[in-house]
Amino acid sequence: MCGAPRGVQMQGDDASRRSAAPQRRLRPFRSLDALLVAAVLLPALLFGALATFDRSQALATAERDLLATLDTLYGHAEKVIEFQVLALGATDERLRGLSNEAVAANVADHHAYLRALSLYVARIGIVVLGPDGQVLVDSVNEQPPARVSASDREYFRWHQEHPGPEFYVAGLLHSRNHGGLVFFVTRRRSAADGGFLGVTAVGVRQTSFLEYWRSAAVVPGTLVTLSRSDGVLMARWPAIEPGDAVRLPEGGALAQAFDASLERVVVSGTSPLDGIDRLVAYRHLGHFPVSIAVGIPKEAALAGWYRRVTIYGGFAVMTSLALCWLCLLARRRTQELRQLNAHLEERVRERTAAIQASESQVRLLAREVDHRAKNALAVVQATLQLTPKKDLETYVEAVAGRVSALARAQALLSQNQWRGASLQALLKAELTPFVSEAGGEFNTRAELDGLAVLLPPAAAQPLAMAMHELATNALKHGALSVPGGQATVSWRLSDTAEAPGDLLILRWEESKGPLVKPPTRRGFGFRMLEAIVRGQLGGRLSLSWLTSGFVCEIEMSLTRPGRASEEGALKKAG
The missing domain is CATH 3.30.565.10 (Histidine kinase-like ATPase, C-terminal domain)
Structure with a gap:
């Protein structure tokens, strides 16, 4: 008596089911739309993460290779400098206690000794200068050149002003003997009373370093410098002439690394000389006031990465297109299934009205139709997903x-x-x-x-x-x-x-x-x-x-x- 008529309750249930049906139908489309967005974003995000990680790995590999090359060139340069010091010591030992007149009186024997010594210590040049800068004896000429003087050279003036046996390293300059580019390691010759007898100088041609550097530094665009601690260049590859850049340029990555004492630390910067962005590292040569530095273009370090990123990008685009196509195909198949489901529901309603089945039979039939539709969707989704x-x-x-x-x-x-x-x-x-x-x-x-x-x-x-x-x-x-x-x-x-x-x-x-x-x-x-x-x-x-x-x-x-x-x-x- 107090409740609503049974027919009214059934109508209300049917209305609620009809209002909920569109929501259920929209859910697969919302999910597929979300998948469509993910099909575009996910490959792009994966591509970005992979490219970023691969770039860091490429730079790390380039830095390891750079330090390995630096250590190789360091070993060569250290041996060359040590050979020069040994040659200076051997020359001073031979001429110890001899006056310049005594040296000049026996030029042939001294020349033969210096020539053999220069061949023994990696073909470096050895020259003995008098107090006026004139050549007394050298390892190249049997008779010393008469018009060659080193009195205006920086190293000669330095030894005139600094008594003592200290070594001095000179920067890159033109040899007045053969015209090539050389750098010298020098030492003062002093008399027993401390008087200035002259200078013994041992030099190495820049080409001897360039030949070795060219074979060891295989990356195109590699920059190698051998310099004093104050930045004065002793050798450089690619080769330069004195006057082009006799010092390391201020403000460059290498100069900043020197100032911060970042030895065997890879830094990055643009060279003021050629405008190339490089990875640079340097090392001091033991107890000598000399440093060797190696730099490789960052572009060359990342060349392989650029090629891989192109491949990754193409694969990401193809993957995104394939996923989008599959999502659209699934959406179309879902639409067809939805239409089929609607057609089945319509047939169920017609059948229910025709036979005037009981309420329990109608509900059972509706559940049967719903179960079959869900099974059809499950088969399609399992095939697509697995x-x-x-x-x-x-x-x-x-x-x-x-x-x-x-x-x-x-x-x-x-x-x-x-x-x-x-x-x-x-x-x-x-x-x-x-x-x-x-x-x-x-x-x-x-x-x-x-x-x-x-x-x-x-x-x-x-x-x-x-x-x-x-x-x-x-x-x-x-x-x-x-x-x-x-x-x-x-x-x-x-x-x-x-x-x-x-x-x-x-x-x-x-x-x-x-x-x-x-x-x-x-x-x-x-x-x-x-x-x-x-x-x-x-x-x-x-x-x-x-x-x-x-x-x-x-x-x-x-x-x-x-x-x-x-x-x-x-x-x-x-």
Whole structure:
């Protein structure tokens, strides 16, 4: 009496269901729209992250190579400077206690000694100067040149003003003897009373450094400098003339590294001389006031990265386009399913009105229709989500191949009235299409070896799927991908604690195929193989990449196969 009429309640329920129906219909489209946006943004974000990481790795590699090159050039320069110091010491030791007149009186012997000494210590030039800067004896000329004087040289004036045995390193200059570019390490010659007798100088041509640097610094645009601690250049590659830049330019990355004492630390900056952005590092040569620096163009350091980024970008664009196409295809299929669902609902309403079914029958029929529609959507979504979507052709081929494997197993079970399937017949049915596609006869490309085994129905279809994945891999990457390659499947039965002959041990072995390389990661096919063997068959899986070929071993129980559903196994593989 107090409640509303029953018909009114039913009308209200129908109205609420009709208002909720559009919301349910919009949800798949909102999800697909979100996927469409993700299909564009996700590859772009992944591309940006990968490019950033790869750039940092490229720079880190370039810095390691730069420091390795620096250490190599450092060792060479240190030995050359040490040779100069040794030559100075040996020359001073020979002339110790001799006056300039005594040296001039025996020029031939001294010249022969200095010449042999210069050849012994890496062909450096040795010259002995008098107090007026004139050459007394040198390692090049048997008779000292009469018109060559070093009295105006920086190092000569320095030794005139600084009594003592200290070494002095001179910058890059033109030799007045042969005209080439040289730098000198010099030492004062003093009399017993401390008087100035002259200077002993040992020099190295810039070309001797350039030849070695050219062979060691292989990156185009590399800059190498040998300089004093105050920035005066002793040698430079690419070569320069004195007067072009006798000092390191102020404000450059190398000068800033010197000021901050950043030895063996890679810094970046633009050179004021040529405007090239370089990575630069330097080292001091032991206890000498000399430093060697190496710089490589950042453009050259990132050359490989630029090439890889181009490839990454192209792949990201293709991936984004493929994902967008798949999302649009799924949206269209969902629209078709929605229309079909609407048509089915209309037919249900017409049928309900025609037979005037009871309220419980109407609700049961509505649930039936809803369940069928959801199942149809689930099948489409599972197919789209679980199979790798590299491209349409691969996608269709992968789905068709796996469905065909199931169909062949289904046919064998049906022929035997679902009592089971012959293992040998199942293997031959699964391998024959792949042997034909590989171009060969079954007996020459595939071999089956084992006793007659009847597989239970629960194990036949999963094992057919496993053989399909192995044969697919062999055709794409393994023995069936090359002429003459062979796949051998052998099996045997073993006893278990529960029953004799219960354990099936099946071995897949490839031979005469291409060189086997273990994969760096497991692809979808191998993950699906693991899910089938361990999930559906409840067995064990062993994979080996031997030098002779790929080997797979499967162990499974014939009386107690795994009970995991195909859907669960596929989800694990996905």
